[in-house]
Amino acid sequence: MKNKRISGGRCGLRLLSLLMIFVLCAAALFGCGSSYKYKQELNIVDDNYRNYYEIFVYSFYDSDGDGIGDLNGVTQKLDYIQDMGFNGIWLMPIMPSDTYHKYDVKNYCEVDPKYGTVDDFKKLVDEAHNRGINVIIDMVINHTSSNHKWFLDACSYLRKLDKDKEPDASECPYVEYYHFSKGKLSDTYYRVGNTDWFYEGSFWSEMPDLNLSCEALVQELYEAADFWLDMGVDGFRMDAAMHFEENEPEFNEQVLNGLYEHCREKNPDFYMVSEVWAGYSTIRDYYASRTPSMFNFDAGNTEGKIIKTARGTLRAAGFVDAMIRYQDDFSAVYADYIDAPFITNHDMGRVSNALMNNENDIKMAGGLLMTMSGSPFVYYGEEIGMASSGSKDENKRLPMIWSSDLSTKGMTKGPADADRNITSAFEAVDKQQKDKTSILNYYKRALRLRNENPEIARGTIVKVESLCDGNQAAITKTYNESTIGIVYNTSDEVMSINISGTELSDMAIRGYLTLNNEEITLKDGVLTMPAQSICILR
Ligand SMILES: [Ca+2]
Ligand SMILES: [Ca+2]
Numbered sequence: 001m002k003n004k005r006i007s008g009g010r011c012g013l014r015l016l017s018l019l020m021i022f023v024l025c026a027a028a029l030f031g032c033g034s035s036y037k038y039k040q041e042l043n044i045v046d047d048n049y050r051n052y053y054e055i056f057v058y059s060f061y062d063s064d065g066d067g068i069g070d071l072n073g074v075t076q077k078l079d080y081i082q083d084m085g086f087n088g089i090w091l092m093p094i095m096p097s098d099t100y101h102k103y104d105v106k107n108y109c110e111v112d113p114k115y116g117t118v119d120d121f122k123k124l125v126d127e128a129h130n131r132g133i134n135v136i137i138d139m140v141i142n143h144t145s146s147n148h149k150w151f152l153d154a155c156s157y158l159r160k161l162d163k164d165k166e167p168d169a170s171e172c173p174y175v176e177y178y179h180f181s182k183g184k185l186s187d188t189y190y191r192v193g194n195t196d197w198f199y200e201g202s203f204w205s206e207m208p209d210l211n212l213s214c215e216a217l218v219q220e221l222y223e224a225a226d227f228w229l230d231m232g233v234d235g236f237r238m239d240a241a242m243h244f245e246e247n248e249p250e251f252n253e254q255v256l257n258g259l260y261e262h263c264r265e266k267n268p269d270f271y272m273v274s275e276v277w278a279g280y281s282t283i284r285d286y287y288a289s290r291t292p293s294m295f296n297f298d299a300g301n302t303e304g305k306i307i308k309t310a311r312g313t314l315r316a317a318g319f320v321d322a323m324i325r326y327q328d329d330f331s332a333v334y335a336d337y338i339d340a341p342f343i344t345n346h347d348m349g350r351v352s353n354a355l356m357n358n359e360n361d362i363k364m365a366g367g368l369l370m371t372m373s374g375s376p377f378v379y380y381g382e383e384i385g386m387a388s389s390g391s392k393d394e395n396k397r398l399p400m401i402w403s404s405d406l407s408t409k410g411m412t413k414g415p416a417d418a419d420r421n422i423t424s425a426f427e428a429v430d431k432q433q434k435d436k437t438s439i440l441n442y443y444k445r446a447l448r449l450r451n452e453n454p455e456i457a458r459g460t461i462v463k464v465e466s467l468c469d470g471n472q473a474a475i476t477k478t479y480n481e482s483t484i485g486i487v488y489n490t491s492d493e494v495m496s497i498n499i500s501g502t503e504l505s506d507m508a509i510r511g512y513l514t515l516n517n518e519e520i521t522l523k524d525g526v527l528t529m530p531a532q533s534i535c536i537l538r
Pocket of ligand 2: 142202209210243244245246
């Protein structure tokens with residue numbers, strides 16, 4: 001009866017407000033993020049602890065419509081990269097090469113024409129620096145392309161050389177740049193034409209190995225480094241560092257250190273991260289090179305500690321123990337080390353595949369990575385749970401999915417030999433940006449937490465013993481006399497964790513990561529943590 005007296009207009013208003021209340025209640029119930037009240041001021045320290053984004057330029061963003069990603073495309077996406085919270089990018093090789101992946105260089109002082117020009121690169125570096133983003137590039141010095149002028153000249157010299165004569169470097173200096181030998185020294189040696197000469201190609205016949213004990217070659221590589229440093233490059237990612245000379249780690253460490261110190265003369269803030277894809281103790285030992293970072297293949301890869309913890313086969317307490325072991329072991333070899341953890345990279349199946357497209361586990365993996373010490377590296381597409389397929393390399397390097405509409409500007413066509421019709425289980429960037437509970441927005445909050453709390457990357461870890469048990473674990477991290485707490489619940493259940501009487505008891509919630517933005521509360525010393533959640537306290 002009452003309703004009859006209300007005019008149509010007011011009735012509409014009341015319905016509207018009821019609807020709004022319903023929407024708000026639903027949002028609160030399903031945790032749509034409206035309740036997060038812990039956004040802090042940014043506190044980004046300008047040093048070599050950074051949040052890196054690994055970019056395969058070819059598959060990232062195409063600026064000129066030829067279907068191949070390029071440097072101008074990366075420049076156009078710097079706002080996206082910055083908005084996500086990254087303050088460093090690693091560009092996979094950009095130097096001229098005949099392969100799509102470009103890990104076989106033809107000229108160390110040029111940009112591959114498919115990617116753009118030297119001027120495009122300078123512009124990219126300047127625009128990145130304007131946004132506080134450092135740029136590091138892949139430096140591939142274990143081998144060159146078989147079409148590098150050095151190798152072509154050396155081979156043509158050897159072809160003309162009399163059978164009974166030894167090569168003379170004063171006639172052709174490049175014969176000393178590679179590992180040439182009379183006779184096939186191993187399975188990875190290949191014949192030069194129809195001569196008696198062979199060369200080492202440890203990865204592939206078309207990637208001849210360089211001889212890094214040749215002083216003239218090393219000087220040329222230093223000059224190449226100067227070329228990139230002069231354009232403002234902030235660091236190098238050193239490819240295949242343990243293969244410079246097989247089974248000669250001390251020599252390889254000297255090569256790394258020599259280049260690092262050379263670059264530091266020009267830029268004292270120069271950064272270097274090296275690929276030593278090996279077991280844990282080998283990675284640790286390479287810190288004897290006294291260069292900043294080794295990729296942490298113990299934490300990363302599809303069977304690494306991060307993915308295992310996200311999957312639940314390693315528990316939170318075990319994950320924390322691993323983090324402390326990294327800290328103790330790496331610092332014992334090199335006090336100034338910066339750990340370089342990652343989940344996967346361009347050589348591995350993607351995290352979405354390793355975790356069977358389980359969105360919760362994918363988020364958990366991102367959260368674990370983003371609370372680790374050092375400089376985390378995120379492979380492009382990880383932030384949207386992009387798919388890979390099988391063991392074929394091309395299928396690990398598919399086009400970044402900016403939109404589900406493939407005709408959208410900037411979409412690349414990807415490597416020619418990649419399988420078609422590999423579908424991602426998750427939405428494209430444009431949709432995930434609008435969805436508060438997407439993987440992308442989870443990463444964004446995780447990166448934000450790092451950018452609010454410099455202790456996460458730089459702090460010295462101490463375990464809170466009494467809170468470490470199975471799927472729950474807690475640590476403190478202290479940097480510049482400021483201490484934060486990090487508490488993990490890696491289980492599928494809500495946990496009540498009593499922090500009173502521990503090192504965390506005087507702390508308050510500073511921020512958190514939950515699967516779908518559910519709240520974490522701290523009441524009377526008890527943290528209530530939803531399934532697979534991480535809480536930062538201070
Ligand atoms: Ca292009
Ligand atoms: Ca080698």
